[in-house]
Amino acid sequence: MARVTDAPKVVTANRLQDGAVVWLTPAGDWSIRVQDAQVQTENAPVEAALAIARASAARQEVVDPYAVDVAVEAAGPRPLKTREWIRAAGPSIDALPASAA
Amino acid sequence: MSPSAAARQIAPPARGLPSHAGIYHYDQVDRDFLKERVEQFRRQVARRLSGELTEDEFKPLRLMNGLYLQLHAYMLRIAVPYGVLTSRQVRQLAHIARIYDKGFGHFTTRQNLQLNWIKLVDVPAILDLLAEVDLHAIQTSGNCIRNVTSDQFAGAASDEVVDPRHYAEVLRQWSTLHPEFSFLPRKFKIAITGSSADRAAICIHDVGLIAKRGANGQVGFEVYVGGGLGRTPFIAKKLRDFLPEDELIAYLEAVLRVYNAYGRRDNIYKARIKILVHELGIEKFREEVEAEFARMPRAQYRLDPAIVDGIKARFASQPYETLEPISGVLARARLEDHAFNRWVRTNVAAHRQPGYAIATITLKPAGGIPGDASADQLDAIAALAERYSFGEIRVTHEQNLVLAHVRQDDLPALWKALSTIGFGEANSGLITDIIACPGLDYCALANARSIPLAQRISERFADLDRQHDIGELKIKISGCINACGHHHVGHIGILGVDKKGVEAYQLTLGGSASEEGAIGDIMGPALSADEALDAIGAVVGVYLEQRQDGERFLDTLARIGHTPFKDKVYAAH
């Protein structure tokens, strides 16, 4: 999964109990806000972060952790791929049908 | 008044009404089973949370109960067996959507309802609520026999030969927790119809059945096998021309045994039965099935006609009134109200009972999300079903709903009520009646978004006069090659792809999911969303320019070929 690219990375997963998207923080726990994610710029710390995440998965806290490429912006890390950006921000459409607004 | 305020006004909850809805009414055995199944899943969830089950082990178990882990949350796919619901069931679905989701649900191309914002820990409680109204999420996913789909007009259509619901129910029971076929190489989808017109898309199913009558009136089935979309689309091939009714289960067991024993397990993309049928060839596959069928102790598997009768007896019949075949109220309303007349033309079909009609409720308002309905809208539709259609609601594979038994006299009032809740659009079968999968906004497998493109197309073609002028034109959008949006069989198909991290859309032309079943041809290189939108405009333009009297889009395409369309779309490139 983890493609070797030069882009900075954050580690993400879905929380086991409710499926919510979570991001690994510098403290080694999980936040539902991508802004709280720890951004890694070197390969070795990404591996270390993934090891922390996998240990968390083994404790039944999260499911299938992996690293994603981000751009670091003023507001915080922004995932580069559309998929990850949508995971971070939620669906790009109104949650309720337009007609029921 | 806003549609949702209108919806709340329409829907005073009905209590204790007799249900004449045309569903199979559960007996105690079915209810006991459902309770046990819910408890079983409750324990499976607990074992997953405790770590006794790994995610790898839990995944097939949760999928077999309709539970996915999607991008933002778990998604629960609730089975609507062969697409028929009672108003009470619809109210319960609305209730669940309010309490455990964000107040809406999404109807799918397999007649199911998906809730997008589910928590794993809530699922057992949700299943309890579903079981209260004889609903469940059993086998709506996983490598097992999936919930059986059928014609949304079953039991009502004027062109029906055999009511497929009774056999769909036989198959539902037979396939439920089947001990031998719950760990197949890949998923296995069965669709059944009983009309000459195929509204159930049987040609794209692993097994498609057409119930028909033999020379002496006896029921039998035309059996098709190996249809499917996905990475390698195939139209199903005919396996048997007339399978006698009492051999239905034995024969399907034979088909599945051949598949389970010989279907490929080395490559997930080659594991469907369509690949086995393709690799063996239909002749050799038929030989294998017939050999299996010949060695079976068939008496044990015989579908006793008494079983079919017993199941039939558990379907309520509708107490129709004796009415004039032609309704004066309807005729007058059509003359007086152009907009209503337009709705009747697209959304109303002939009923076999004089004075009645079948009304399709398209869940495709301009700019809306195809197949989505809010809890308030669901409650309102339940109330309308109670008032106008014996408390019964159907779901279509085109992501619409149907009230199957409406008095023609009541159609004007029904349409007015539907219009107030945002579902009165006269667009069934037209260019804005788009099938779209959830796509990258929700789905973990998707490569591109489907819903926003569907919304933009329906906005661009919102003008109903123009839509009616264009006529029958089916657009189907999938966000990835798994083809949940049936793009291969869209008159215009749209496939979302990932072009170096950017969403792009590949267009196909000339597909069809009806009895003329065909896989569309790819037009050319993938386009951006903006370009795809323009391309659809260009395709429609060529059709309008070139069509001759009475030609549908598919007819013109067949006559003039794909080149004029491709030339127009790619002229600027």
Added chain:
Amino acid sequence: MPLIESGKLIDDAWVRLGDDEALPASDVPVIVSLARFHKDRESLVGRNGGLGVFLASNQHPKDIADHLADFALVALDFPKFRDGRGFTVARELREYLGYRGTIRAVGHTIPDQYLFLVRCGVDQVEIAEGKDAGLWAHALTEIDVAYQVSVAGPLSTARLARHASTTGGVSARTETAA
């Protein structure tokens, strides 16, 4: 490995013999591969202990159909629990070939499959070390209702058949709303 039969842990007297391993004492029952069976048939069938054969998931019952009388046990391999070929093989051994010996599932299965295995004709299941055998016992009690014909138990348990004796119709059932 722990072995389950009828929901209970039982002792396993059988020895799984590698293709190049020497035969144990004559009264020790052994399970051999199909290849070894064909190679050493003479010496294997003459022993006092029982003879079992191991079928890989890509091997077919017809490969042993002519020799079933030689085998007191057939071990079916489940390389991973999602590979469900063994269900069809077990049912085929019982239903078509009339096999009455022991059928044992080996490899990776999970308790949630146990009832299906039994209903397809499997008697014994090898489970991984450290797994809770109680879950396997419980699995047999989870679902009482079976809609299909099964090789385990009387055929009348196929609950689809209950409809054959249903009398009377359902014209309008009063539903009490939740």
